[in-house]
Every structure is written in C-alpha cells, then in structure tokens.
Amino acid sequence: MASGRKMSSVEPEPEPAIGLAQMLKEGTASLHDQAEHAAFQTRMVSGELSRAEFIDFLNQVLLVHRTLDGLLSEAAATDHRVATMFHPVHRREEKIEADIERLGGTVGAEPLASTSRFLAAVDHLTDRCPVALIGVLYVNEGATNGNKVVAKRIRDGLGLQKDFALDYLDPHGSEQRRNWMAFKGMLDELQMTEAERESCLDAAKATFGLFMEMSEEMDSASTEG
Numbered sequence: 001m002a003s004g005r006k007m008s009s010v011e012p013e014p015e016p017a018i019g020l021a022q023m024l025k026e027g028t029a030s031l032h033d034q035a036e037h038a039a040f041q042t043r044m045v046s047g048e049l050s051r052a053e054f055i056d057f058l059n060q061v062l063l064v065h066r067t068l069d070g071l072l073s074e075a076a077a078t079d080h081r082v083a084t085m086f087h088p089v090h091r092r093e094e095k096i097e098a099d100i101e102r103l104g105g106t107v108g109a110e111p112l113a114s115t116s117r118f119l120a121a122v123d124h125l126t127d128r129c130p131v132a133l134i135g136v137l138y139v140n141e142g143a144t145n146g147n148k149v150v151a152k153r154i155r156d157g158l159g160l161q162k163d164f165a166l167d168y169l170d171p172h173g174s175e176q177r178r179n180w181m182a183f184k185g186m187l188d189e190l191q192m193t194e195a196e197r198e199s200c201l202d203a204a205k206a207t208f209g210l211f212m213e214m215s216e217e218m219d220s221a222s223t224e225g
C-alpha cells in the first residue's frame, strides 16, 4: 500500500519571480494593441487632428493630470515606493497648460463623462491602495515612448516647426530612452507584496481602459462636429 506522500499537494510552489516592469508590460500588452489602434489615436498618428481637436484633447488630459499629480504627491509623502517612482519630471499639469497656451488655445474645459469616470476611479483606487498609483504612472510614462512619435506627426499635421514644444506628448526630449530605462529599473527594485503588485497591474489595466473610453468619446465628439 502506498505510504501517503501528500505533502506536495498542501505546500504550493512559489511562483517564479518576474520583475514588476515585465509583469506590467505582459499584463497590458493586448490593451496596448487596442489603445494604439483606437480611432482617435489613429487620427493623431496620421496627423489628421485639427488644432482645436488637439487642444480639446489636451484640456481633458489636463484635468486628469491635475488630479493625478496631486494624488501622487500625497501618496509619495506617505509611501516610500511612490516617492521612489514619482519625480518632478513626471508632473504634467504645467507642461499641458503651457502646450495649450503655445497652441493659442484656452486652458480649461468641462470634463467629458469618461474623464469624470477616470478621476472617480483613480480617487477610489488611491483610498484603497495608494501604492497602486504606480500602475497609473507606469501607463502614463510608458505612453511617452509612442507619444514622442505622435508629437512629430502632430507637428507635421498642424504645420508647426520641427522644434515646436509639445511637452505633454514628449516630456523627456532627448532623455526619453534613458529615463524610460531608469524608470523600468526602479520598478523592478521596488519591494512589494504580491497583492500590491496585482493592485498595480489592475490600476494599469484600468488606466488603459479609461484612456480608451476617453479617446472614444473625443472621437465621437469630433466626428459629430
């Protein structure tokens, strides 16, 4: 008769360690494909947006970043992991305001329904698990990789000078690659429980989702004239 070696079914094997940067990348890869091909993004990349549409878009992301910059600052004051990740270069509020003004637009707009939902979701998230804001920051920082290219297309589409500053889309300039590699390196060094890492991933997914909803709403508003 077998002598009951049941231990293996009781003690779970630990999951192989995977860095947070890779976990976030893999966990959001399919959402990135969708975001990249969303109608509004496609029009941005093809340089089809009018100046007014681009200013409307900037005003919506301004509302998002005003809230987000504040929440990240507050979270950084109480959580050293957020403090490690969130630096002055990540603040977008003033950069977006300056972009709008340089483009001859007016700063300030009512939030779209999707923007309000985004803000409510981020607020709720911060109450539950402030460190999850790192997942939101990951998406916004990661997006600057593609946005650098988008900025070039927008300049072409709007007939702007090659060096016309579009700092929301391209906040890092020639430091893009270096800053992004450093950001990913820091992500991998953070000490987090598995539950906290999962919260960051959930927050990153939610950020992609909410960003796509906003793009959809912007696109329908544009095409409805």
Ligand code: HEM
Pocket (backbone or CB within 6 Å): 021, 024, 025, 032, 035, 036, 037, 041, 042, 044, 045, 138, 139, 140, 141, 142, 143, 144, 145, 146, 147, 149, 150, 207, 208, 211
């Ligand atoms: C407009 C179309 C877009 C293009 C052409 C584009 C392109 C790219 C490219 C080329 C990279 C790779 C950078 C690298 O590792 O060298 C990248 C990364 C990334 N993009 Fe986009 N992107 C677009 C839209 C977006 C949007 C709308 C979001 C989110 C709202 C986003 C979020 C990210 C993130 C988080 C990463 C980092 C992936 C990683 O962890 O390596 N992208 N994008």
